[in-house]
Amino acid sequence: MGLLQELKERVCKANLELNEKNLVVYTFGNVSGIDREKSIVAIKPSGVAYEELTPEMMVLVGIDGSIIEGDLNPSSDTKTHLVLYKSFPEIGGVVHTHSPYAVAWAQAQRAIPCLGTTHADYSPGEIPCTAIMSDEAIKGDYETETGNLIIETFNSYSYKHTPMVLVASHGSFTWGITPEQAVYHSVILEYLAKMALDTLSINPDISAIRKSLIDKHFNRKHGENSYYGQHNRR
Amino acid sequence: MGLLQELKERVCKANLELNEKNLVVYTFGNVSGIDREKSIVAIKPSGVAYEELTPEMMVLVGIDGSIIEGDLNPSSDTKTHLVLYKSFPEIGGVVHTHSPYAVAWAQAQRAIPCLGTTHADYSPGEIPCTAIMSDEAIKGDYETETGNLIIETFNSYSYKHTPMVLVASHGSFTWGITPEQAVYHSVILEYLAKMALDTLSINPDISAIRKSLIDKHFNRKHGENSYYGQHNRR
Amino acid sequence: MGLLQELKERVCKANLELNEKNLVVYTFGNVSGIDREKSIVAIKPSGVAYEELTPEMMVLVGIDGSIIEGDLNPSSDTKTHLVLYKSFPEIGGVVHTHSPYAVAWAQAQRAIPCLGTTHADYSPGEIPCTAIMSDEAIKGDYETETGNLIIETFNSYSYKHTPMVLVASHGSFTWGITPEQAVYHSVILEYLAKMALDTLSINPDISAIRKSLIDKHFNRKHGENSYYGQHNRR
Amino acid sequence: MGLLQELKERVCKANLELNEKNLVVYTFGNVSGIDREKSIVAIKPSGVAYEELTPEMMVLVGIDGSIIEGDLNPSSDTKTHLVLYKSFPEIGGVVHTHSPYAVAWAQAQRAIPCLGTTHADYSPGEIPCTAIMSDEAIKGDYETETGNLIIETFNSYSYKHTPMVLVASHGSFTWGITPEQAVYHSVILEYLAKMALDTLSINPDISAIRKSLIDKHFNRKHGENSYYGQHNRR
Numbered sequence: 001m002g003l004l005q006e007l008k009e010r011v012c013k014a015n016l017e018l019n020e021k022n023l024v025v026y027t028f029g030n031v032s033g034i035d036r037e038k039s040i041v042a043i044k045p046s047g048v049a050y051e052e053l054t055p056e057m058m059v060l061v062g063i064d065g066s067i068i069e070g071d072l073n074p075s076s077d078t079k080t081h082l083v084l085y086k087s088f089p090e091i092g093g094v095v096h097t098h099s100p101y102a103v104a105w106a107q108a109q110r111a112i113p114c115l116g117t118t119h120a121d122y123s124p125g126e127i128p129c130t131a132i133m134s135d136e137a138i139k140g141d142y143e144t145e146t147g148n149l150i151i152e153t154f155n156s157y158s159y160k161h162t163p164m165v166l167v168a169s170h171g172s173f174t175w176g177i178t179p180e181q182a183v184y185h186s187v188i189l190e191y192l193a194k195m196a197l198d199t200l201s202i203n204p205d206i207s208a209i210r211k212s213l214i215d216k217h218f219n220r221k222h223g224e225n226s227y228y229g230q231h232n233r234r
Numbered sequence: 235m236g237l238l239q240e241l242k243e244r245v246c247k248a249n250l251e252l253n254e255k256n257l258v259v260y261t262f263g264n265v266s267g268i269d270r271e272k273s274i275v276a277i278k279p280s281g282v283a284y285e286e287l288t289p290e291m292m293v294l295v296g297i298d299g300s301i302i303e304g305d306l307n308p309s310s311d312t313k314t315h316l317v318l319y320k321s322f323p324e325i326g327g328v329v330h331t332h333s334p335y336a337v338a339w340a341q342a343q344r345a346i347p348c349l350g351t352t353h354a355d356y357s358p359g360e361i362p363c364t365a366i367m368s369d370e371a372i373k374g375d376y377e378t379e380t381g382n383l384i385i386e387t388f389n390s391y392s393y394k395h396t397p398m399v400l401v402a403s404h405g406s407f408t409w410g411i412t413p414e415q416a417v418y419h420s421v422i423l424e425y426l427a428k429m430a431l432d433t434l435s436i437n438p439d440i441s442a443i444r445k446s447l448i449d450k451h452f453n454r455k456h457g458e459n460s461y462y463g464q465h466n467r468r
Numbered sequence: 469m470g471l472l473q474e475l476k477e478r479v480c481k482a483n484l485e486l487n488e489k490n491l492v493v494y495t496f497g498n499v500s501g502i503d504r505e506k507s508i509v510a511i512k513p514s515g516v517a518y519e520e521l522t523p524e525m526m527v528l529v530g531i532d533g534s535i536i537e538g539d540l541n542p543s544s545d546t547k548t549h550l551v552l553y554k555s556f557p558e559i560g561g562v563v564h565t566h567s568p569y570a571v572a573w574a575q576a577q578r579a580i581p582c583l584g585t586t587h588a589d590y591s592p593g594e595i596p597c598t599a600i601m602s603d604e605a606i607k608g609d610y611e612t613e614t615g616n617l618i619i620e621t622f623n624s625y626s627y628k629h630t631p632m633v634l635v636a637s638h639g640s641f642t643w644g645i646t647p648e649q650a651v652y653h654s655v656i657l658e659y660l661a662k663m664a665l666d667t668l669s670i671n672p673d674i675s676a677i678r679k680s681l682i683d684k685h686f687n688r689k690h691g692e693n694s695y696y697g698q699h700n701r702r
Numbered sequence: 703m704g705l706l707q708e709l710k711e712r713v714c715k716a717n718l719e720l721n722e723k724n725l726v727v728y729t730f731g732n733v734s735g736i737d738r739e740k741s742i743v744a745i746k747p748s749g750v751a752y753e754e755l756t757p758e759m760m761v762l763v764g765i766d767g768s769i770i771e772g773d774l775n776p777s778s779d780t781k782t783h784l785v786l787y788k789s790f791p792e793i794g795g796v797v798h799t800h801s802p803y804a805v806a807w808a809q810a811q812r813a814i815p816c817l818g819t820t821h822a823d824y825s826p827g828e829i830p831c832t833a834i835m836s837d838e839a840i841k842g843d844y845e846t847e848t849g850n851l852i853i854e855t856f857n858s859y860s861y862k863h864t865p866m867v868l869v870a871s872h873g874s875f876t877w878g879i880t881p882e883q884a885v886y887h888s889v890i891l892e893y894l895a896k897m898a899l900d901t902l903s904i905n906p907d908i909s910a911i912r913k914s915l916i917d918k919h920f921n922r923k924h925g926e927n928s929y930y931g932q933h934n935r936r
Binding site: 232 | 310431
């Protein structure tokens with residue numbers, strides 16, 4: 001048994017969950033998790049089918065990108081994950097998918113407006129879409145530049161409040177305190193993306209909901225006096 | 235075994251049915267049922283996953299909102315359920331969901347027009363969408379105000395004839411004689427919402443069907459001389 | 469064991485197939501089959517859930533509408549089925565559904581244009597949509613009038629070539645040589661209806677395919693020199 | 703046991719995969735595979751349901767169209783497959799489907815523009831749609847002419863880079879090094895077709911992504927220095 005066995009098991013299971021929740025086909029998508037003390041990331045190997053995935057196949061990568069353990073190549077998106085871990089110090093897991101409704105918004109190069117309380121429960125405003133990447137960045141260190149593009153986008157957003165982003169013309173990245181929560185956010189993003197598309201189909205003139213309603217829902221779930229769930233149980 | 239064991243079992247099962255019918259993901263949605271004699275409501279606990287739900291977890295709440303039995307916090311939407319039970323004296327169950335097509339109409343802030351007989355079988359006219367809630371109401375007793383908004387909306391509708399409503403920018407509430415029937419109405423609402431969206435996509439100029447056809451279908455199922463089903467069996 | 473046991477078994481199984489193919493929810497939809505020699509129709513009972521359906525529950529009805537055998541009420545749409553059997557002498561089975569994409573076209577009051585070869589394989593032209601029913605007909609013998617409306621529509625179509633119809637503001641009826649084939653046609657209709665909706669979403673200006681392509685596909689499957697399938701095996 | 707047992711088993715299994723991946727209903731669709739040394743093609747029999755398919759039912763056909771082995775008629779689309787094998791010398795498998803989103807684009811007579819990196823991973827540009835077939839060709843050797851139309855279309859595309867095509871008003875053909883890869887490309891095509899439709903629904907003015915991004919993604923997966931997957935493992 002190698003290093004960080006528990007992390008590899010959790011990351012493997014989180015990857016399998018992507019498949020069970022119908023966010024991926026074949027080898028699409030990848031989940032990683034980080035051990036913050038050791039600064040080591042466990043990530044899905046590149047191009048392996050979900051049916052074959054085992055904890056032992058997870059690749060351990062240093063925060064600098066060096067391979068620490070594993071026989072397989074890590075996900076080709078590893079560098080993007082690393083940028084997110086370095087820039088968002090309180091996250092413990094990252095997910096990348098090409099789930100169809102999130103991709104539809106990313107390809108449309110449009111942020112998902114906050115059209116209702118389901119959305120406000122997870123983000124106090126739109127889900128941003130990055131700018132288009134420049135030719136120079138594309139031809140350079142592409143996966144690192146994808147991460148940089150996300151970081152730039154979040155100059156205007158809080159990564160703790162909005163744990164998801166659309167990369168223009170590409171797909172989504174989501175994150176969370178844990179790999180499991182990052183997967184949860186990918187499922188939610190896909191759900192919000194589908195509902196927003198259908199909402200605009202019914203009423204193309206609809207706009208974002210008012211600030212007071214956003215604050216109410218976001219705070220009843222995430223604020224200091226939140227009363228959703230069982231964390232503040234009597 | 236605690237109070238009202240049978241009610242808790244039925245309410246638990248009705249909650250699980252929401253999940254089986256694909257109206258919810260994770261902890262979304264909630265079903266309650268009322269014992270009208272004792273004026274006690276059994277409701278899903280807040281933020282618990284459907285996979286873990288057991289009858290013992292159902293929370294018993296008085297019609298005034300006091301907790302009567304249960305270790306867990308009740309659904310954060312409990313107060314809305316209570317307003318409905320107080321205002322609609324003949325209902326025995328209430329459901330709240332964020333099912334995607336119903337939400338799309340709610341987010342579009344549009345009533346679902348009665349475009350066909352499938353719809354008329356369940357409501358003799360449009361499925362109403364509430365007004366937008368005021369900032370004052372949002373910042374006040376929000377969940378009670380959500381109930382009040384529904385009650386105001388039904389000044390112009392019959393809650394017995396139209397057992398479902400869209401809360402603007404939010405989701406749906408449905409009700410019925412029993413918790414099981416309330417769930418049934420949530421499934422039907424989602425079905426009607428999807429068909430109405432696709433109908434308008436094919437023909438944006440279509441309008442509601444004529445009164446005589448609405449009456450025919452509604453009455454063959456619900457009228458005094460109804461002849462659908464087996465209740466009037468030879 | 470009662471009369472026509474084999475027919476009741478086949479009709480029961482055909483009804484269950486509607487459910488398995490996701491064309492119905494709850495008690496929606498109904499399939500019937502006819503014994504042409506005895507002029508007796510076996511049909512689903514009204515308002516019974518698919519999970520509970522058994523061959524013994526099928527109701528036997530004379531071509532005049534009289535109940536011949538069965539403890540339950542027959543489908544409330546029975547009279548429409550009977551009109552079709554009387555007017556279309558070579559059919560052996562009839563299906564009525566509210567499958568969502570077919571209903572979307574029916575509610576849009578639009579015939580489904582023949583936009584491709586998948587459609588032409590089953591109908592050499594559009595799938596017609598009936599006219600709107602008059603108030604008089606609605607208030608009269610409604611289910612018989614629904615049948616009459618279909619028959620009027622088929623003054624301009626061949627029921628043998630186009631085994632399916634949209635009833636405006638209502639749903640679909642399909643038929644076939646057997647109950648099984650009638651179900652098959654309901655599945656195909658739903659498939660064609662979905663593809664036509666999406667086609668128009670991509671290109672709203674598209675029109676029906678040319679006559680030569682319709683004839684080619686329809687005849688390679690149904691014409692005298694058809695060469696699809698194994699009926700003309702070497 | 704007959705000739706080419708392994709090829710028949712693989713082709714049978716690849717056909718079943720079409721069904722499992724929800725690209726077909728009933729007898730729709732067909733997969734073939736070729737033995738390049740013997741110039742013999744194994745193909746699905748015409749009009750047989752997927753549930754009944756066995757390797758022994760696969761029909762062996764010479765590259766000239768002669769039947770070499772098999773009791774059943776080969777797919778009615780066999781001649782189209784043969785044209786592709788003759789014209790695209792490096793392919794080993796061909797698939798034809800009427801999968802709904804690919805058909806929607808084919809019926810809309812529109813190429814699928816390259817709107818994102820998911821698409822660019824599989825084709826360095828649009829998925830072409832053939833021209834409309836002439837009346838003469840339709841009335842002539844129709845299935846051979848379908849193949850010819852595809853070949854003409856690929857005068858402007860590389861069949862190795864873009865392993866898929868939409869046949870106008872009809873459906874899709876995909877191909878690959880093996881029958882399994884050809885099926886894989888059919889699944890991908892359906893996925894890309896759905897996402898492109900939804901993208902245009904959100905932003906009708908969006909256009910294809912820039913050349914540099916297409917090249918980056920296509921080459922990281924297929925180029926000389928590709929680094930996706932495990933083929934270049936450390």
